[in-house]
Amino acid sequence: MDQRTELSEFLRSRRARLTPEDVGVLPHGGRRRVPGLRREELAQLAGVSVAYYTRLEQGRGQNVSASVLGAIADALRLTVPERAHLTDLAQPAGRARKAPGRPQHLRPAVQQLIDTMDNVPAYVLGQRMDIIGWNRMACALLGDFAAVPEAQRNMVWQIFLAPATRELYVEWERKAADLVACLRLAAGRHPDDPRLTALVGELSVKSEEFRTLWAAHDVRDKCFGIKELRHPLVGSLTLACESLVLPADAGQQLITYHAEPGSPSAESLRLLASWTLDTPAQTERPVRPGP
Structure with missing residues (x-):
C-alpha cells in the first residue's frame, strides 16, 4: 500500500470531521466548498505553516518530528489508535521492519490455554x-473454522463474504465497521504485507459495503463490548466480548465471549457446549510452532 496516499487520505478524512466551531477557531472567509476544516484553519490550530501542512497532507512531508505530529493530532482531536496510525503513516522509517507476508502461527501453549x-x-x-487458533466452543458458537479453507479463515473475510x-x-453493521477499522490500523503498521494487501x-x-467502510479511513483497536448473536441452534444470545493482547506474540489477540452468570444466554451456552462435546471436526486445528 502506498504510504503517501494513505497519509494524504487519512488526514483529509480526519479534517473533514471537524468544523471551525468544533475547535474554536475563526473561520476563514469565503464560501466553504468542502465539509470540515480548511487546511489553513488546521495549520493555524496546529501551529505550523500552511505550506508545511499542505506538503504533509499531500504525502510530501519528510522527517516529520514527533512534536509536529502531536500538534496535528491534537488539532484533529485524534483518538489513541488514530494517533498511532498517523505515526505509522508519517514516520514509516521508525517502524521495525519485518519479513513481509510471513504467516503467523499460534504457540502450542496458547492453544492449550484456550482448550x-x-x-x-x-x-x-x-x-x-x-x-x-480456536477452541471447541468457538466453533460451536461461530462456526467450524477447521472446515473453512485457510484462505477464507479470516474474520473480515467471513463477516463480509460468508x-x-x-x-x-x-x-452486523457495527461488527463490520469495527473489523474494518481494526484492519485499517493493521494496514498502517504493515504496509509491505502482500497477504494483507491481497x-x-x-x-x-x-463487497461494496467493505469499499465504503474502507474509504472512511476509520481506525480502532479491538477492545470489548456486548454482542447480540442469532444462533441457528440456541437462538438469541447476549454475550460480552473481550479482546486480550498476547504480549509475546506480535499482532495476536485472544478473543473470548462469555454470558452473565444465571442469564438465559449462559444457559444457552451450556446447552451448546453439551450438544457439541463429540464433534471431531471442531477439534482439528493446524497448530504449528510459533514464529
Missing part, C-alpha cells in the same frame, strides 16, 4: 485478522 476454557468460546486473531457469519450478528483487494472487489 481448557470448556464453556468459553475463545479464538486467536493474527495481525491480518486471520483466525489462527452469509452464515453475516446472519449470526444481529448488529485481502483488502479481494474484499474491495467483492
